[in-house]
Amino acid sequence: MWQESGNLTNAFGDLTISSNWQDSPDCSENSLVSQLQTTLDLQQQLDIFSMSAGRVLTLSGLTLKTALGEFTARGSKNGQHQHLVTLTLEKQVLAELCYEAEYAFTPLIQQQLLLLESEWLFALRNALVVSRLQQMALKDPLTLLGNRRFFDDSFAKAIQLAKRHQSPFVLLLLDLDNFKQVNDISGHSVGDDVLLKVADCMRDTLRATDSLFRFGGDEFAVLLSDSDAEHAERVSERLLQAIKQDAFLAEHQVGCSIGLARLAPEQQARDVFHQADEALYQAKLSGKGKVRHSSLTRPKFAEARAGALLAAS
Numbered sequence: 001m002w003q004e005s006g007n008l009t010n011a012f013g014d015l016t017i018s019s020n021w022q023d024s025p026d027c028s029e030n031s032l033v034s035q036l037q038t039t040l041d042l043q044q045q046l047d048i049f050s051m052s053a054g055r056v057l058t059l060s061g062l063t064l065k066t067a068l069g070e071f072t073a074r075g076s077k078n079g080q081h082q083h084l085v086t087l088t089l090e091k092q093v094l095a096e097l098c099y100e101a102e103y104a105f106t107p108l109i110q111q112q113l114l115l116l117e118s119e120w121l122f123a124l125r126n127a128l129v130v131s132r133l134q135q136m137a138l139k140d141p142l143t144l145l146g147n148r149r150f151f152d153d154s155f156a157k158a159i160q161l162a163k164r165h166q167s168p169f170v171l172l173l174l175d176l177d178n179f180k181q182v183n184d185i186s187g188h189s190v191g192d193d194v195l196l197k198v199a200d201c202m203r204d205t206l207r208a209t210d211s212l213f214r215f216g217g218d219e220f221a222v223l224l225s226d227s228d229a230e231h232a233e234r235v236s237e238r239l240l241q242a243i244k245q246d247a248f249l250a251e252h253q254v255g256c257s258i259g260l261a262r263l264a265p266e267q268q269a270r271d272v273f274h275q276a277d278e279a280l281y282q283a284k285l286s287g288k289g290k291v292r293h294s295s296l297t298r299p300k301f302a303e304a305r306a307g308a309l310l311a312a313s
C-alpha cells in the first residue's frame with residue numbers, strides 16, 4: 001500500500017510526497033495510519049482523523065465533502081476561522097476537508113495538518129471505493145432512488161423502529177397509470193424521461209426524511225415514518241397533484257395510483273406490504289388516479305365520512 005506516491009494540495013499549493021515517503025508514516029499499532037485502516041466507513045475515518053487533528057489545534061468542527069455526500073465529525077460546530085483543503089491522490093481529487101476553529105490556521109498549523117492528511121489518503125480512497133460500490137448496489141441506476149434491495153432493508157428497519165418506539169408508520173406504494181403507452185408510442189428513452197420526471201416530482205413533494213424507492217418498472221414506494229394515516233393521505237394527495245400538474249407528464253397522459261397501509265400492532269413487514277399492495281390494486285380497479293387505504297389503515301375522518309355517507313343513503 002505504501003509503495004504508491006501521493007499528492008496533497010492545500011493553500012500552499014501542491015506538496016509532493018517524496019519517494020521514500022513509504023518509510024515515513026508511523027504504522028505502529030496506535031498510529032493514525034493503523035487506526036484509519038481499521039474501518040472502511042467514511043464517518044468513522046473522519047472521526048478518527050478529527051481526534052488526531054484535534055491534537056494539532058483545538059478544532060470546532062471538521063467536514064468531509066465527497067462526491068458521495070457530506071460527513072461531519074462528531075460534535076462539530078461552526079468556528080470563527082476556516083481552513084479548506086483538497087485531498088488529492090495520484091491526481092485524483094478524493095474529497096474536500098473543511099476545518100473550523102476559533103484560532104487562525106497559521107502556516108505552521110497548516111503544515112502539521114498537511115502531514116496528518118497525507119496519512120489518511122490511501123485509507124480514504126479505499127473507503128470511497130467501498131462506499132461507492134455499496135451505493136451502486138442499493139440504488140436504481142436510472143432515477144438514483146433506492147432500489148428494491150435497499151427498500152427491503154430499510155422497510156424492515158423502519159418497522160422495527162416504529163414498533164420499538166410505538167410510533168405510527170405508513171407504507172405508500174405508487175404505480176404509474178398508462179405508462180406502457182409512453183414506451184409504445186414515444187419510445188423507451190421518453191419512457192425513461194417520464195420515470196425521471198416522476199422521481200423528481202416525488203423528491204420535491206416529500207420531506208427529506210421520507211425514504212423513497214423505485215422497485216423497477218413503474219413502481220415506487222415511500223416509507224412514512226412517524227406518520228399517521230391522515231398525514232399519509234395528505235402526502236398521497238400532494239403526490240397525485242404534483243404528478244398530474246407536471247406539464248411533461250400531462251403531455252404523455254401519465255398519472256399514478258397509490259395504495260396505503262398503516263402498521264398495526266402485531267403486524268409484520270410482509271403484512272403491511274401485502275395490504276398496501278392490495279390497496280394499490282383497489283386504486284387501479286376504481287379507475288386509476290386514486291389513493292386507496294387498506295381497510296386497516298383507513299383514518300378516522302375517512303371512516304366518519306364513509307359512515308355519514310351510509311347514514312345518508
Ligand SMILES: Nc1nc2c(ncn2[C@@H]2O[C@H](COP(=O)(O)OP(=O)(O)OP(=O)(O)O)[C@@H](O)[C@H]2O)c(=O)[nH]1
Pocket residue numbers: 142175176177178179180181183187188189190191192195216217218284
Ligand atoms: N422506459 C422504461 N420502461 C420500463 C422500464 N422498466 C419497465 N418498463 C416498462 O414499464 C411498463 C410497465 O407496465 P404496466 O405497469 O403494465 O403499464 P401501465 O400502462 O402503467 O399499466 P397500468 O398500471 O395498468 O396503467 C412495461 O411496458 C415495461 O416494459 C424502464 O426502466 N424504462
